[in-house]
Amino acid sequence: MKSISLLLLILLIISSACSNGDKVELTNVTFSFSHNWDGTSVTNSDFNTIKFTNEYGNQLSIERLRYLISKITFHKTDGNTIVLEDYNLVDVTNNQNLSFMPAEFVTTGEYSNISFTFGFNNEDNANNYTDLNTASWIVPEILGGGYHYMQFDGKFLNQANEEQGFNYHAIRAVNNLGETLSFPQDTFIIVNLGPTTITDNAIFNIEMDIAEWFKTPYTWNLNELNQTLMPNSEAQIMMHKNGQNVFSLKSVNQ
């Protein structure tokens, strides 16, 4: 982390010394996460009450929502990238880490795309993270190990009109029925935020539309898929597909 910043600083000095062109500087970037349900703002004050209706028609509450983002990547127009190795566990339930400033700096200038990973890619998922272990964020070894991508718990009104719990937990899809584990497809999501020109202390305001987790392409019926979804690789793949349009860049302040 420090070495990348040092490298950037050296590059900046060399660049400044050798060129009279555009001035390039190092700056902090901040990622701010907010949440909505079909466009209506959601905070933890909206939790614990059955007040949301998903695409299928399930009425539901949110009681716990945490998710991991990692590998924030700045794609330059010349094809080079700056990859930030920090990660962030967004905890909406406890209103923690909704704003995240990576320790690393980035250079100002024009970027053709900025992206992050929902969850961990497979390589990062194999590492040991003391803070995530402490947060009880692990995935058991019998499911391949690593970490949750998201923990989304709540209750819905079932067909008997009774409240029933659901655990929409996203992890790396795994088949564990045979002698050995197999991984049918990657289920982390690379979220592309699009092009941006960074000038100074940019704040990226990112929105999660929670309703999208139940919407497209699979209209999620909580009566059928509610708990014990971690070992269900088909459900994990459905989450992965539904998650493609969950995040969007609302604005950039700088």
Added chain:
Amino acid sequence: MLFLLICFACENESVEQYVAMPNPIDIPKLFEDNILAPLIPVDNPQTVEGIALGKKLFFDPILSGNNTQACADCHAPQHAFSDSAKFSEGINGDLGTRNSMPLFNLAWNYNEKFFWDGNTFSLEHQVFVPVSDPTEMNSDWKEVELKLQNHLEYPSLFKNAFGTSNIDSTIVSKAIAQFERTLVSANSKFDQYLLGKIELTSNELNGFNVFMDETKGDCFHCHGSDKNPLWTDNTFHNNGLDTTFTDLGLGAITGDPADNGKFKSPSLRNLAFTAPYMHDGRFSTLDEVINHYSEGLRNSATIDPLMKKENQGGVRLSDSDKADLKTFLLSLSDYDFIAN
């Protein structure tokens, strides 16, 4: 007497500054490798003198109103610093309303919320509560300070530990908190297994799998894992004990009805020594506890969604899985901890 005496000679006076000997917590390897560092307040570092003083105070009935009850009476070492009684009896014969919590690995309670309902922030503040609680030690802190001040030994012990012989409740609580932070439990049979020193039985291994399997026990979401060797998430859940609540738990502290019936997840370490179980000690045996999660869940507005198959009473483990789960849970008991 272990302290450094530093004399600063000034023009008209000499100032003596006592510095107690640092004695940081020995962090177990499994903790160091897998979880965040323990929390030690900057204004109350662990010292040899502070820990020794805290230990003496913990076992001394001088803190109670009539000098008959020590902290250790309800937090007995042989019970992993808990009480084998469902509710502890105070100095006047009054019974509490919750089971005495065991004391270990307290420096890793990262949110620093103590007691079953998290009503107190920080270990130092926790110390204040039972001393003055009328149903427990029923003391007045001013009287405690006076008793300690007039004691033959304590003033010098406080002087060595904190550089002052003027005893007040703040440094009493600091000393006891220092001692409590030394109560580290990390040498169970399962710890030895994780360190590669021993093998587990097939029953214990299957029990661990039941614990970690979302289709079976699914205990790991709230009670730690091989990667979180505290065996608790240190947060608050309604685990389906009741349909209505006589004790609101966390809800009485936050005032939020969504917190009613929520209590702290206790660590699953040392269950061999800490019966009875649950915040109200309602279960006498581990079998009763496992049966609760398997078939006995009761619905309520605040039951945690992580309680699987609540509408069927629970996860419905087979008899053999129940037996193996119990065997695994008992492998988390640390006999060295209660012996030392």
